[in-house]
Amino acid sequence: MVETTYYCDSCGDEVDTDWGYFCESCSVWRCDTCGECAGEDNHDSRVHVWDYRPDRFRPKGNHRTEALFGVELEVGGHKSTIANVVARHDHLERHLYMKEDGSIRGVEIVSHPMTLAWARKEFPFAPLLE
Secondary structure (H helix, E strand, O other), X not given: OOOOEEEOOOOOOXXXXXXXXXXXXXOEEEEOOOOOOOOOOOOOOOEEOOOOOOXXXXXXXXXXXXXXXXXXXXXXXXXXXXXXXXXXXXXXXXXXXXXXXXXXXXXXXXXXXEOHHHHHHHOOHHHHHO
């Protein structure tokens, strides 16, 4: 039988495995309420706080006559690993920026607004998803 609950090593609460994780580097269970384990090296300055908004509005395409849309992609994993992949494609944040996402213990990759025509022709979706 597979265990579906555990006791958080930080607060001691009994928690369902869907609401926490096991830190491999520290060998401890953490609930989502307590957050990341102190032993995890999961900080990256390229990943902004969750409520970050860019200083400038940078729409792509003919935004005066066409509707704009954006992408918010939640990616679970170590922030620095995810940030390295995104930085290889857009290190100046011309098209993408990253924000913390505690719901998945990872990063939310956010695009600047773009028209559908611009996205189909110009946006490098395929290399980013490899």
